[in-house]
Amino acid sequence: xxxxxxxxxELDRRTVLRRAAAVGMLxxxxxxxxxxxxxxxxxxxxxxxxxxxxxATNPLGVKExxxxxxxxxxxxYGEKYATDVHEPLYKKAFPKxxxxxxxxxxxxxxxxxxxxxxxxPEFVNNxxxxxxxxxxxxxxxxxQDLTELWDAPSVDDAxxxxxxxxxxxxxxxxxxxxxxxxxxxxxxxxxxxxxGIWYSGKLFKDNGWTAPTNWEQFKALCExxxxxxxxxxxxxxxxxxxYQWNVILTQAAKIGGTDVLKNIDNLEDxxxxxxxxxxxxxxxxxxxxKYSDKSFEGLKHTDVQLRQNxxxxxxxxxxxxxxxxxxxxxxxxxxxxxxxxxxxxxSDKLPATAIRAAGGEGYFVSSKSKNPRGxxxxxxxxxxxxxxxxxxxxxxxxxxxxxxxxxxxxxxxVASAQAALKAAGQDVFNMLFDNWYKELDxxxxxxTNELMFGRIxxxxxxxxxxxxxxxxxxxxxxxxxxx
Amino acid sequence: xxxxxxxxxxxxxxAPVTLYVVFVIAPYAQAFQISMTNWRGLSAPQWVGFxxxxxxxxxxxxxxxxxxxxxxxxxxxxxxxxIALFFSFLLNVGGKSSGGQRQGVWGAKFYRVVFFFPxxxxxxxxxxxxxxxxxxxxxxxxxxxxxKLGFDPVLFLIRPNLALWSIIxxxxxxxxxxxxxxxxxxMASIPGEIYEAAEMDGATKVxxxxxxxxxxxxxxxxxxxxxxxxxxxxxxxxxxxLSVDGGGPDGATTVLAMEIYRNAFVYSKYGYASAMGVAxxxxxxxxxxxxLRLTKRESVEY
Numbered sequence: 001x002x003x004x005x006x007x008x009x010e011l012d013r014r015t016v017l018r019r020a021a022a023v024g025m026l027x028x029x030x031x032x033x034x035x036x037x038x039x040x041x042x043x044x045x046x047x048x049x050x051x052x053x054x055x056a057t058n059p060l061g062v063k064e065x066x067x068x069x070x071x072x073x074x075x076x077y078g079e080k081y082a083t084d085v086h087e088p089l090y091k092k093a094f095p096k097x098x099x100x101x102x103x104x105x106x107x108x109x110x111x112x113x114x115x116x117x118x119x120x121p122e123f124v125n126n127x128x129x130x131x132x133x134x135x136x137x138x139x140x141x142x143x144q145d146l147t148e149l150w151d152a153p154s155v156d157d158a159x160x161x162x163x164x165x166x167x168x169x170x171x172x173x174x175x176x177x178x179x180x181x182x183x184x185x186x187x188x189x190x191x192x193x194x195x196g197i198w199y200s201g202k203l204f205k206d207n208g209w210t211a212p213t214n215w216e217q218f219k220a221l222c223e224x225x226x227x228x229x230x231x232x233x234x235x236x237x238x239x240x241x242x243y244q245w246n247v248i249l250t251q252a253a254k255i256g257g258t259d260v261l262k263n264i265d266n267l268e269d270x271x272x273x274x275x276x277x278x279x280x281x282x283x284x285x286x287x288x289x290k291y292s293d294k295s296f297e298g299l300k301h302t303d304v305q306l307r308q309n310x311x312x313x314x315x316x317x318x319x320x321x322x323x324x325x326x327x328x329x330x331x332x333x334x335x336x337x338x339x340x341x342x343x344x345x346x347s348d349k350l351p352a353t354a355i356r357a358a359g360g361e362g363y364f365v366s367s368k369s370k371n372p373r374g375x376x377x378x379x380x381x382x383x384x385x386x387x388x389x390x391x392x393x394x395x396x397x398x399x400x401x402x403x404x405x406x407x408x409x410x411x412x413x414v415a416s417a418q419a420a421l422k423a424a425g426q427d428v429f430n431m432l433f434d435n436w437y438k439e440l441d442x443x444x445x446x447x448t449n450e451l452m453f454g455r456i457x458x459x460x461x462x463x464x465x466x467x468x469x470x471x472x473x474x475x476x477x478x479x480x481x482x483x
Numbered sequence: 484x485x486x487x488x489x490x491x492x493x494x495x496x497x498a499p500v501t502l503y504v505v506f507v508i509a510p511y512a513q514a515f516q517i518s519m520t521n522w523r524g525l526s527a528p529q530w531v532g533f534x535x536x537x538x539x540x541x542x543x544x545x546x547x548x549x550x551x552x553x554x555x556x557x558x559x560x561x562x563x564x565x566i567a568l569f570f571s572f573l574l575n576v577g578g579k580s581s582g583g584q585r586q587g588v589w590g591a592k593f594y595r596v597v598f599f600f601p602x603x604x605x606x607x608x609x610x611x612x613x614x615x616x617x618x619x620x621x622x623x624x625x626x627x628x629x630x631k632l633g634f635d636p637v638l639f640l641i642r643p644n645l646a647l648w649s650i651i652x653x654x655x656x657x658x659x660x661x662x663x664x665x666x667x668x669x670m671a672s673i674p675g676e677i678y679e680a681a682e683m684d685g686a687t688k689v690x691x692x693x694x695x696x697x698x699x700x701x702x703x704x705x706x707x708x709x710x711x712x713x714x715x716x717x718x719x720x721x722x723x724x725l726s727v728d729g730g731g732p733d734g735a736t737t738v739l740a741m742e743i744y745r746n747a748f749v750y751s752k753y754g755y756a757s758a759m760g761v762a763x764x765x766x767x768x769x770x771x772x773x774x775l776r777l778t779k780r781e782s783v784e785y
Contacts, residue, residue, distance in 0.1 A: 108748055109748075112524060112748070115524070115525050116524060116525065130748070130749075132751075133523075133750070133751040136523045136524065136525060136751040137525065139523065139525075140523065140525035142525055237641075237727060237728065237732075238727045238728060239728065241728060293620075294619075294638060294641065295619035295620045295636060295638065295641070297619075297638075297641045297727060297732065298617070298618065298619040298638065298639075298640050298641045298727055299618075299619070299620070438749055438750055438751075439750050442745070442749065442750075445728060446728060446731060446732075446733050446734070449727075449728060449731065449732055449733070450732070450733055453641070453732075455643070455732075455733070477521040477523070477531075477752070477754075
């Protein structure tokens, strides 16, 4: 998922070298045999291990001594939750197995050659700026069908299937169309992510400000904040423009209902030109012009987040990983608070409390790895009460397993996000196009910067993204998805 | 001894040629092959003929990148060579002559070392350094000073018509040192008597530079031009690390390598990216051949 916490992934010399090496590796087999070209994905050396015996404690039939390799994206959530919680859980269940751990900030850089070479790792946390395209992976049959996992009995209660221990919609979110026209669950979205606009509870309390719920209040407050010499609103244009298209589209969904987003995801004709999208873009372009700072276009997300911590920026759009990501820089008493995107008009289809929430952080099991059953079992352990609880305790974020966060004392930011989620009730929605079509994500980011920093108007904004969406729709090499 | 020559030569060539074929020729050849497919990086590719190339023709960002290479190709060598020539002239023959020997300006040895510093740094480090230099707010090196003095900050990497020039400035800054050293070496081999004779005839420093130094340095200049031209076709690392939104704003600083990188590693369109790579290959080749052909001229023997 591209909307995930991330450290700024700089392109350093080592990555460049590694990439160069990867290109070399891709090419090397070609000279061995002219027929065996580097692009052939299958590798006969990679024999899968036989299944073990199924039992009550091993419902997936994992071979007990088969090793598994775990790749973790070392971003906003770090890697400690894997090394300290999930991997020990797996080791406890299968003491004879060896768990190999690797963390990276650039998932595709590390894994691309592994998939091309036919020896992918079992378990992958596919996230961050350089995540592998899920669509391409599905298309190539690289992902393990997780139906068996979802139907397996859960670790804590054998009478309950794993699929019944998670928040509704999570299994659905990880489902993709397959080449034969079916629809199967391939991806586990593990972290419960709530999106909104963040502010400092302390700053607002000290100034007697309250979080606005409608547009007039929002603009009036922005005026007051500006008068105080604080930049009212800002996001980082250099690498995090998608935080802002998320806000614009969330606004659009509130104006026109959740079908607005469904049309966009499904690449319907004229989806971006829907009135709701245009209205939302217009409204936010005004905020960008009046209440933001031109220099933010050249800043990275960490820079702007730091400025918010320093009290120089009031509102910042992000997901609920923000509090954990900024832990080191947040001054005592800052008190992160989330507010839903304010309603634009009184005739909005969704109430002011409506919110975007989804499973964040995608995890998958490679179907062509040596031990895919081990990978699924690792997921089952992750989804156990102990696994979810451990994750929550380590990173301070809620998982999609409600039993794991029961009674947990969340830090103020996550707590406010969870409260907002509760207040939203049924009005919770999500969008998926950025995961499905990365080109569309890129175009939306570029167009968002153009819009928010005043180089184009709302009309041109929807026009240019629609053009790219049409091009993708026509491109036969891109797999299409529907929801 | 004559009959043993070939085995001897072949023996020496075997290792380097094999390495070259494996690591250079084979990947190039394969890029041509992949560019004719719709490979998405994982499973077996399908042959699509020239589809990818046809698609290149109406790809806006591709042409934008090509256009930027045009600008780079003119600006980078011209500015770099001009500055490097000026500096190396000052460092080698710009000062007083003592005992019939031309000298550089005072402190020439020190400057020579200082000019070479950027060359020692890794490109990625330079890009990160310039992030600080260009930063658009009070914590930027340049804008910090400007804002203290009460000016508005200059949005170096953000204003679309300034961004590419900000990038070019970094490329020039990084390259100048190397060419100062290259030209210095060239100047050192110009005999002092020629300068002496010219000076005796009343030539000024300017005349000396244009009538003596420049013609006698022609070969070196030609090499510099080709090197810098090829560098102008790259510029990837600086653009990738320094520019806003990966070659932005809105593609204002993008280069071919950036587009190749994006298509291959972000969109997983390896076939299409390879087609761009092949286009870049031919552009570079054409440039090198043209430059060598156009700048061919009798070198002066001395």
